[in-house]
Amino acid sequence: MWASKRPGPPAGGPQKKLVIKGLKALPILPSSYRDDTLSRLRNAVHAILENQPTTQGLEELYRDCEAMCLHKFANSIYEMLQQELKEYVHKQLSQIDKAQEALGSEEKVLEQTQQFWENYTQQLHMIRSVFLYLDRTYALHTANVASLWAMGLSVVRQYLVDSNMRTRLVRLFIGRVKNERDGQIVDEQTLASIAHMFIDLGLYTQTLLPNFIDATRDYYRRESLRLINSLVPLQQSTNADRGAQTSSAMNVPGYLAHVQHRLDEETQRAAQYLDPSIKSTLLATILSELIQKHAEKLLGSSFDAMMDANLVSDLNRLYKLVIPVDKLNALQKSWSAYIKTTGQRKMQLPDAEVTLVSGLLEFKSKLDNILNNAFQSDGKLHSALREAFEIFINTRRNKPAQLIARYVDQYMRTGSKTDDEQKMDAYLNRIIALFRFIQSKDLFEAYYRRDLSKRLLSAKSVAMDAESAFLHKLRTECGAGYTSQLEGMLRDMEVSDELATALSQATVESTISDIGFHANILTMSFWPTYEPIELALPRQVEAVQDQFAQFYAERHRGRNLQWQYNLGTCLIKVEFNEGPKELQMNQIQGTVLLLFAEQDELTYTQIQQNTGLEDSELQRTLQSLACGKFRVLTKEPKSRDVSTTDKFVFNSGFKCPQARIKISQIAVKEIEKESKEIEEHIHLDRMYRVDAALVRIMKARKTLEHDKLSSELLNQIDFNVAAAELKERIETLLERDYIRRDDSNQSTYHYIA
Incomplete structure (x- = not known):
């Protein structure tokens, strides 16, 4: 019932109200x-x-x-x-x-x-x-x-x-999925509808999912055993060949590709007719059965072969598959073992000294490529690479340092000439990466300093920018103290060039410019030690040398010059019957050859009297001029050895198609002698450093057992010390009363203040 107010009387008059009352009785x-x-x-x-x-x-x-x-x-x-x-x-x-x-x-x-x-x-x-x-x-x-x-x-x-219909539907659903896994075509819409029905009914997680995961686990467990037991050895075939393999003849790369295909299928299956939440559980189950339980066998059977064949894409697939199943440690172990085994095999090759460094650079580049592209620059695998490389490269102790220094010397003499700046920098970085692994860095510095001195003094370095760039990289790697002498050698060459310019400007009308005299001023503390040789120079050369010495004394008072004739080189123009030739040789050879400008025939004794050379040096020089490849002198009697009774004649009939000829000095076992001296010097220096480290440790510890002393010593030095050498140094300190043995325990030492 509705009620409303009706218009009332004018304002101020009484108003009527309607009252709504409820029913007195409910309708029946x-x-x-x-x-x-x-x-x-x-x-x-x-x-x-x-x-x-x-x-x-x-x-x-x-x-x-x-x-x-x-x-x-x-x-x-x-x-x-x-x-x-x-x-x-x-x-x-x-x-x-x-x-x-x-x-x-x-x-x-x-x-x-x-x-x-x-x-x-x-x-x-x-x-x-x-x-x-x-x-x-x-x-x-x-x-x-x-x-x-x-x-x-x-x-x-x-x-x-x-x-029983719930169990039956689950069984039929799983059976239909199995048929699809076996390659049959199924109605995915039906499976999706059944799955969604179980989800809507709340039976998915209780009934369908557990049974489906169990069936999936059992299916792939059976498949993995069948495939693993039928794996064939890896053949270095093309990707197309490997992709065409059947399951009955499958190698490890093919197996990995099959696993990835299965994962892609299950991912698509989860998206099409399963709940997306099952994806992670489903893939984890598959990886557990196909990869996790067989990871060690897969790695053990074919990892080395995959590395040898440089199968980057397959290795990348392997890496991506082992990560989710927490098998990176197994991969790291195989990776490290492969590097050590392959590296040690390279170090033991018969011609290792000839091709070792280039082989190691190539091997390192291959490993870096696999690490970056296949293993996605994984930190653990990068550490394993560094540790394994350091272990095998130092199995020959000092030899890698010598060979790497020699390799750098060859590159600086020839290789850096054809490379542009970017390529050169990349190549030097590769060498530094190899240098980083060797423990005998002090020995490398000694060999490199020897080779650098020869390149600089003989002007064989084709790119001084490359020399400076490499020293900069060494300084970044090892500190300024490591490269101070090497950088000093380069500064000496720069100062020598500036001095030569100043000398040519100050003595325009002198014989210096006519002869083409150039002197390098070497600071003795920077350069290797050279034994001086007594040599009587030709008059014109001696006059130029005296003039330079006077000029230098005026500019630098209080400095003494010591001439190293065995390091000097010269270019002499000689007239032969065939025509003029330019002979490039060292200063000692040039001094001997200039004697024949006045006389065509000289005896051994006459030559020695005019040069003042010792027998060993003179015989080597005459042998290079009269018995070598380019015989500008003839010797009587003819033989390959030089004796004191021989007579030498200028060979005016010398013939050679080249206009400029380089006559090298006979260097019998010179390199071996220098290498032995360098190693002896480095060994002695190392023993001094071991003594100093032992004293430092004992002074700080006061009392220490032998094993702990050895352990702390190895942490303070950057080279290997044999147990016998360490024992010898400790005995030396005992004799010199720096330390003493404990009265009750002979393996314990006490520091003597």
């Missing part, structure tokens, strides 16, 4: 109202479930449901719906289940279940629309009463749980 419903309405609603539910049109309109049915709820009959409607849905679900699912059992075939169970589920969910949506008022009032506000949608799903779930 017909006695059959509940049953009749409930019957109409039941018939509508039947029609919806049978996909038939309802006799009443949906809006009218909605009003009936609303009226029943207002008259407190909501519970009756809810129970009716629950009962009807139970009967319908039981009827439909039991027909599917029993029909296939009777026929003995299960091919259509999943499809029919899918069809039932799609129809049922649509019907449930329609029913919920009709009974929406019931769902939003009674079901929502009554405890322990589920919504209509949840109730409809619970009916299906309960039937599947109570019967």
